Amino acid sequence: MNTDTLDKPVIGMVNGFDPSKAANLDPALADRIDRRTRLLGPAYRLFYQEPLTVDRGEGAYLYAPDGRDYLDAYNNVVSLGHAHPRVVEAVSAQMGKLCTHTRYVQDGILDLAEEMLPTFGGQIAENGHMMFTCTGSEANDLATRIAMHKTGKRGVIITSEAYHGTSHLTAGYSPSLGAKSPLGTWVRRVSAPDSYRRDVATLGAQMAAEVKARIEDLERHGDGIACFIADSLFSSDGIYSDPKGLLAPVAEVVRAHGGIMIADEVQSGFGRSGEAMWGYQRLGIDPEIVTMGKPMGNGFPVAGIAVRHDVVAPFGQDLRYFNTFGGNTVAIAAARAVFDTIREDNLLANAVRMGDAIRDGLRSLKDERIGDVRGVGLYVACEFVTDHTTKTHDAAIATACVNLMRKKGVLISSTGPGANILKIRPPLIFDASHVDRLLSTVEAALKEI
């Protein structure tokens, strides 16, 4: 059980613009990118070989300043579509009434917590609490602090190419940030549940065995295990959704060693999988902590955690938590509008239907270069390989496809340690016409490559 089996990541950011190739761009765009580098500095990245300028959004579409439309099949924040009227109205009305923090008594935040907590089921529904932050990074950072405080340990176990945030702590267990982003000495990785290359029936047991070995190693180094944390759809690992029940044996091992299970629902929550409000509900676990973010306010900065009472009790007794903007009245208004819309508009059922239609359409292309089409709900992976036997990553096709589709007016991206997997992640309001445009554009792009 060593780390040789872990996937080796490609250098740089998947689908990131390479500034050294700015010479190929339209001079006006190149100038704007120069200005951007001058003002925002060297740590910012743009998408696509030819970065996209947008200035308006509506529903599933983004619009360039010249009015050209782009079907947005990638944005995992505006799950209700761009500029959703109900969210815009909720934010505008509340901004005009009161925008303040949680150290005054307010009912809105309590009403939302009361509506949300039952949706987690299990012990959180029974006696859990909601806590609000502004970003998914803050949510994961807080969850990890709580887990460390509760267990008195500091080890964190993650999957091979995990991404969990951009704070010092969460970047320390986000290997997908690249080989030069240092992992904490208290961090261990296990293989991603690669359902394309390994036997799905044994993935759970395999992961549990790896987790057990990592825990023993953490204990041997005096760190012990604070928590196991995973994105319930393993986005940056390559998007894996099989088998259901994957994490049940993992949870057993983690708990046997006193550790805490954290379900990172920042990407997979709020109905993304279609089959459940929360991605972990497909994976056979009742986590101690659930973290959430991105689509929670349809673009308004709001995120949070749901946590079992007994897990946060010692943290709450010894410490306190205050986040100036986290759960402020406007954030709550935005989150409330989103949460209600997801349920009232039956967006989970829509995600299943549209996601299945996309997967069916991709499979029906019968393109030899496609090794696997997978995912659940509106999270779709389409993996390119050089051949179906060795299943060697073919990043060139994925990169060409993503950039050609962008030229043709459809926005997606790619992912995975080999950067060879199309990442298709449309808003939950995607309809049949959107699916048609997406599929016909994939087909057209692949014909040209």
Place this chain on the structure above:
Amino acid sequence: MNTDTLDKPVIGMVNGFDPSKAANLDPALADRIDRRTRLLGPAYRLFYQEPLTVDRGEGAYLYAPDGRDYLDAYNNVVSLGHAHPRVVEAVSAQMGKLCTHTRYVQDGILDLAEEMLPTFGGQIAENGHMMFTCTGSEANDLATRIAMHKTGKRGVIITSEAYHGTSHLTAGYSPSLGAKSPLGTWVRRVSAPDSYRRDVATLGAQMAAEVKARIEDLERHGDGIACFIADSLFSSDGIYSDPKGLLAPVAEVVRAHGGIMIADEVQSGFGRSGEAMWGYQRLGIDPEIVTMGKPMGNGFPVAGIAVRHDVVAPFGQDLRYFNTFGGNTVAIAAARAVFDTIREDNLLANAVRMGDAIRDGLRSLKDERIGDVRGVGLYVACEFVTDHTTKTHDAAIATACVNLMRKKGVLISSTGPGANILKIRPPLIFDASHVDRLLSTVEAALKEI
């Protein structure tokens, strides 16, 4: 040079509601607080002995559901006043147009950065960059990551009762979170610049000497110095604004040892001091990194850093930074409205006038219990002592005053390691009538105590 001279903090949160005293409350309020504890859990805190319910804000006023008005002389987020029409309009309009992130090309974020960078002066104005986060905690966390990466060291030096954030990293150097919130092993503290108890003329040299000793200790332990970080108005230490030029000798020592100066402007920036847009500009330094937050969007979650090019260059080369909501189009619209309003409405000059009027008024009370009135611009400290010779903290008077004023309809708080200092921090739009109401209420409260 040991840590015995550091102030010993009181237990618990200054001006926090004590749930064990809920029995004294109106039953309806007690029920709502119970509900809150059930839904939000044990880590949340409320203000005041009798927590306040608010449901509307306008200008310098908050309103309870029954319509009663409270003069808000404490809220450091809505610097332009509650529900400022220009910010409400900017946020509403941009929410309805486009709310998306920084990986597409946009001009708004660049225009704002271009307007802001010159206001820092020095090397940041010359070649610096803006980077955007959602919260001040994230800004300080990022600044510290950049400092650690640039220096290859991890030591952080702070003042005695500093507060810099709520992420794992920043909480690790925020002693004001309480004795049970563990400080990092790589953290050292120096005495706050207590202008009331020590000779103002030597405060800078004293702090520099303490910093030097702490750096040598960090080096002896193999950590070295990454950065010195201070709130430019030393809020949680007790609010100190004298002498000007305080940090010049500190910066000299820090840089001589390869460390970086971070000015934490989350509380003191955006004109709070009145004398300058940024608090550090009074303190004689040209910091490598400036962090900002709270009032930046007048309640909309937006924060960020300004950083010298050479300091962030290695970070940008080896790593990258992306914050899903940080600097999104709506955050930028809010920040732009705030930044323009501060300058167009001459709010710095107003802060000086109104702040001086408050300090003059407090001094003219000639109340024996008041040992010191200090601060600059609209950040005012009023310190209670048992006598003027020993200058012993009198927390009871401060606590009684804050809570009596809340009953009388004026909101302030207290601060400092002895919890004996009134913290008065009104919005920058405070006018003479607000000052009158504030002062007459302080006077009335002190008469009753």
